[in-house]
Amino acid sequence: MNNTFWKKKNKYGAKKCRCNQNHIHDSGFEANYCNELQLRVNAADIKDYETQKRFDLHGRDGKKVCSHYPDFLIEKFDGTKYVDECKSKGTVTSTWRLKKALFEHEYPEIQYNVIWMKKY
Numbered sequence: 001m002n003n004t005f006w007k008k009k010n011k012y013g014a015k016k017c018r019c020n021q022n023h024i025h026d027s028g029f030e031a032n033y034c035n036e037l038q039l040r041v042n043a044a045d046i047k048d049y050e051t052q053k054r055f056d057l058h059g060r061d062g063k064k065v066c067s068h069y070p071d072f073l074i075e076k077f078d079g080t081k082y083v084d085e086c087k088s089k090g091t092v093t094s095t096w097r098l099k100k101a102l103f104e105h106e107y108p109e110i111q112y113n114v115i116w117m118k119k120y
Contacts, residue, residue, distance in 0.1 A: 023051050029117045030071055030086045037072060037084075049074045057102040068099040070112070082111040089116075 014027035019034035040046045053073040059065045070083040083103075087096075104112055 025051070025071075027086070027088075029088070033084070033086050033115060034072070037074065044077075047075045047077045055103060055107065057099065057106055065102070066099065068103050070103070073110075081109075082113060084113045084115050086115045086117065 014029075017025050017028045017031040019025060019031040019038070021034065021038055023031075023034055025031040025034060034049075034051065037046070037049045041048060050073045051071065052069045055068045055070070056064050057066050057068055070085045072084040072086075073081055074084060075081050085100075100112060103110075
């Protein structure tokens with residue numbers, strides 16, 4: 001793995017972290033949530049999950065506009081899928097809002113959940 005990956009600063013000040021499954025995440029909050037998802041897989045609460053799954057987003061003309069990489073794509077045992085995006089107040093941007101809206105329009109069958117980080 002390229003060592004410069006770890007040196008690149010996150011635009012929101014968070015530090016890259018690894019979860020127990022050795023995935024690289026943009027924050028400790030996201031890594032901890034990944035650990036919780038693995039526990040849910042182990043407990044047979046969910047079937048599986050993917051991190052940073054790429055979804056292409058298209059304009060009215062069908063041309064690709066951009067890609068969106070939600071934090072987690074989760075699959076239930078009945079085959080339905082949903083997205084969980086870990087967010088803090090400081091990471092909500094107009095770009096993310098736009099990508100979320102495009103995602104919800106293009107993938108209406110996939111529920112989009114925002115998991116908010118709470119400061120204690």
